[in-house]
Amino acid sequence: MNTYGEKTGRLIEEFGRLPGIGGKSAQRLAFYIISQKPERAEALANAILEARRGVTYCSVCQTMAESDPCAVCGNVNRDPSAIMVVEDPRDMAAYERTNEYNGLYHVLHGAISPMNGIGPNDLRLRELLDRLRGGMVNEVILATNPNVEGEATALYIAKILKPLEIKTTRIAHGVPVGGDLEFVDQVTLARALEGRREI
Amino acid sequence: MNTYGEKTGRLIEEFGRLPGIGGKSAQRLAFYIISQKPERAEALANAILEARRGVTYCSVCQTMAESDPCAVCGNVNRDPSAIMVVEDPRDMAAYERTNEYNGLYHVLHGAISPMNGIGPNDLRLRELLDRLRGGMVNEVILATNPNVEGEATALYIAKILKPLEIKTTRIAHGVPVGGDLEFVDQVTLARALEGRREI
Numbered sequence: 001m002n003t004y005g006e007k008t009g010r011l012i013e014e015f016g017r018l019p020g021i022g023g024k025s026a027q028r029l030a031f032y033i034i035s036q037k038p039e040r041a042e043a044l045a046n047a048i049l050e051a052r053r054g055v056t057y058c059s060v061c062q063t064m065a066e067s068d069p070c071a072v073c074g075n076v077n078r079d080p081s082a083i084m085v086v087e088d089p090r091d092m093a094a095y096e097r098t099n100e101y102n103g104l105y106h107v108l109h110g111a112i113s114p115m116n117g118i119g120p121n122d123l124r125l126r127e128l129l130d131r132l133r134g135g136m137v138n139e140v141i142l143a144t145n146p147n148v149e150g151e152a153t154a155l156y157i158a159k160i161l162k163p164l165e166i167k168t169t170r171i172a173h174g175v176p177v178g179g180d181l182e183f184v185d186q187v188t189l190a191r192a193l194e195g196r197r198e199i
Numbered sequence: 200m201n202t203y204g205e206k207t208g209r210l211i212e213e214f215g216r217l218p219g220i221g222g223k224s225a226q227r228l229a230f231y232i233i234s235q236k237p238e239r240a241e242a243l244a245n246a247i248l249e250a251r252r253g254v255t256y257c258s259v260c261q262t263m264a265e266s267d268p269c270a271v272c273g274n275v276n277r278d279p280s281a282i283m284v285v286e287d288p289r290d291m292a293a294y295e296r297t298n299e300y301n302g303l304y305h306v307l308h309g310a311i312s313p314m315n316g317i318g319p320n321d322l323r324l325r326e327l328l329d330r331l332r333g334g335m336v337n338e339v340i341l342a343t344n345p346n347v348e349g350e351a352t353a354l355y356i357a358k359i360l361k362p363l364e365i366k367t368t369r370i371a372h373g374v375p376v377g378g379d380l381e382f383v384d385q386v387t388l389a390r391a392l393e394g395r396r397e398i
Contacts, residue, residue: 004292005265007313014243020224027289031246032218034254034263043250044213045244046233051210052240055233064233066204071375090226093203109238 001046008034010090025127047176060131062124063089063107070147072105079103081178085142087111087150091143103141106131120156128157132164146173207233256273259330261323262288262306271304283325283340284356285312286349290342305330310348313354319355327356328354331363338366345372345378 006013007031015026027133033041057063057069065071072078082103086092092105108123131137131174142157158168174192175184184192202213209227214225232240251261256262257269264270269279271291281302285291289302307322330336343349357367373391374383383391 004263004288005254005270007246007250007253008263009264013314014246017239017243018228020227025219028219029217031288032248034250036251038251040216041247045215045247047206047210048240048244048247049211050235051206052235053227054206055204064203064207064230066206066245069206089203089230097219 004030061092061104061105061107062109062127063092077102080136081138082141083128083131083137083139084143087153088141088144091145095143103139105169108144108153111144111153113149113152123153125157125160129164132161132166138164139169142168142170148172203229217254240317259310260304260306261289261326262291262304270356276301278336279335281340282327282330282336282338283342286352290344296340304336307343307352310338310343310352312348312351324356324359328359331365333361336365337366341367345370 010025011030011033012023014116015021015029016023018026018171023028032118054066056066056068058065058068060069060073063070063072065124067074069137079102081151083106084092084103084104085108086095086099087108087110089107091106094136095101095105106128109126110118112118112120112123132140140161142154142155144153144157154170158170161168172195173188174195175181175188181189209221210229210232211225211315214220214228215222218227220228225362232243235310250281253265254263255267257264257267257272259268259272262269262271266273271293278301280306283291283300283302284307285306286309288306291306294300303328307324307327309317309322311317311319311322323346331339339356339360341353343352343356353369358369358371363371371394372387374380374387380388
């Protein structure tokens with residue numbers, strides 16, 4: 001990186017550490033920052049610092065939030081009898097945008113993935129079990145991702161919840177709305193057939 | 200963005216303003232920053248601020264540099280009789296990495312692109328002409344990108360340099376080394392044939 005100066009090199013290096021940003025993208029971003037007005041660089045730097053300092057974990061659902069409890073857990077109009085288990089705060093945000101769910105959430109911060117060395121103890125499962133012990137919860141909806149890791153995590157959670165005798169459900173698999181059957185993979189097509197319902 | 204808190208939303212917005220970073224990537228980056236140790240966020244923020252404050256333009260070749268003149272222009276071992284004209288500091292860095300060129304550079308900061316409203320006056324051409332007036336330069340090597348804008352810019356510069364009677368050359372077009380002829384586009388193949396040399 002010493003083709004560029006020390007400061008530019010360091011910025012490229014820092015950008016390159018972000019997920020999904022390769023060497024070329026890091027260079028492009030660094031030169032963009034340098035070519036912008038100083039206010040723009042300061043706005044980005046401040047946003048980074050403030051978000052890092054101001055955002056913490058909700059002690060109830062474990063999502064990233066700026067208040068504890070988070071806006072969802074602190075909302076008395078939400079139904080505390082249902083908990084949707086998701087892998088990531090972004091998944092929670094995705095379900096919030098649907099405006100179709102009024103229960104609470106629980107964010108695992110990951111999924112079981114032996115390939116990446118992530119086991120059940122690396123997820124926020126103890127916190128989930130603590131919440132369920134209160135006896136207020138009638139249903140746990142497993143909304144982990146529809147991939148190998150997400151399915152394994154859902155099965156694992158279903159297994160450990162069995163003794164608690166709480167209704168445990170999994171979100172439906174099927175063809176996405178607005179999709180074209182022709183382009184849907186075989187496994188999804190098979191799952192959609194398997195999950196067919198009378199209309 | 201109010202699905203997330205205000206600070207997270209602002210960070211996502213700031214990331215989303217960077218070139219090549221879409222909404223999803225901005226979310227991913229923001230959550231990555233928040234989930235990291237505070238030192239990592241501070242390192243990135245500081246690198247942004249320091250690079251923006253510490254990097255300026257070289258008054259000779261117009262590249263972005265941390266000193267004026269830049270390391271290349273200030274190097275007495277470089278051959279001042281050749282100037283390679285490039286669009287961008289990254290192109291200059293790419294040629295520097297080859298270790299095959301010992302002359303100086305001139306960075307235009309763009310290329311003529313009527314579609315994007317960029318005309319000759321938006322490039323650092325006046326600075327190039329000022330440098331050529333010194334009479335020290337024997338050759339101007341046009342190394343703008345091998346695309347429509349770069350070719351137009353090279354032709355334009357060749358035209359305005361004509362009255363100065365300085366040798367003006369263009370880097371060769373041809374098949375890339377290590378490439379596979381089968382996958383090279385027709386225009387490049389035609390140019391490679393046209394530019395063939397005896398061996």
